[in-house]
Amino acid sequence: MRIGYLAALVALALSAPAAAHVVFDQETAPAGQLATLGLRVMHGCGGKPTTKVIIDLPPGMMRVTPRMIPGWKVSVGTRPLDKPVMLHGFEVKVAPAQITWEGGSLPDAAYEVFEFRGMMPDRPETTLVFPTVQNCPGGGVETWTQVAKPGEDPLKLETPAPTVRLIKAAPTAH
Numbered sequence: 001m002r003i004g005y006l007a008a009l010v011a012l013a014l015s016a017p018a019a020a021h022v023v024f025d026q027e028t029a030p031a032g033q034l035a036t037l038g039l040r041v042m043h044g045c046g047g048k049p050t051t052k053v054i055i056d057l058p059p060g061m062m063r064v065t066p067r068m069i070p071g072w073k074v075s076v077g078t079r080p081l082d083k084p085v086m087l088h089g090f091e092v093k094v095a096p097a098q099i100t101w102e103g104g105s106l107p108d109a110a111y112e113v114f115e116f117r118g119m120m121p122d123r124p125e126t127t128l129v130f131p132t133v134q135n136c137p138g139g140g141v142e143t144w145t146q147v148a149k150p151g152e153d154p155l156k157l158e159t160p161a162p163t164v165r166l167i168k169a170a171p172t173a174h
Contacts, residue, residue, distance in 0.1 A: 022144040030169035032122030038115040044108030045140030052102040052135035060121030064096035067115040072104035124168040
């Protein structure tokens with residue numbers, strides 16, 4: 001019986017990396033409003049530590065502010081907008097396209113939350129996809145970029161991209 005128990009534990013341990021996806025702490029965010037999203041990176045690449053995390057931001061996101069993590073350098077890449085937009089009285093010609101944290105070292109057996117705050121697109125009932133790449137020393141890479149097709153179970157994907165569903169925002173008093 002002890003051998004059967006040990007075999008079950010080994011099988012569970014071997015299947016754990018496939019189930020240990022990169023996911024957001026929350027499943028939803030308010031459309032058209034600021035939201036804080038925390039991306040959990042749950043493991044490294046084949047036993048090696050994570051040294052870089054790159055999150056591609058979906059079109060329509062504005063005003064992104066990443067959280068600083070001690071020991072890591074963070075940067076935000078931008079893309080030009082087809083048409084400038086007015087945001088809080090200012091004309092905006094570029095939008096955030098990507099957030100990169102690098103230079104730190106997250107051990108394979110630990111996890112970290114890579115957090116940022118951003119203005120969500122005003123598109124309730126849509127799902128935003130955040131393709132993410134995780135780099136490790138020696139060329140190790142985990143690409144979390146798969147998107148479920150209509151009717152496909154996203155939990156069955158090997159390397160699903162993190163997603164957040166936009167919901168109708170509650171009215172606020174000004």
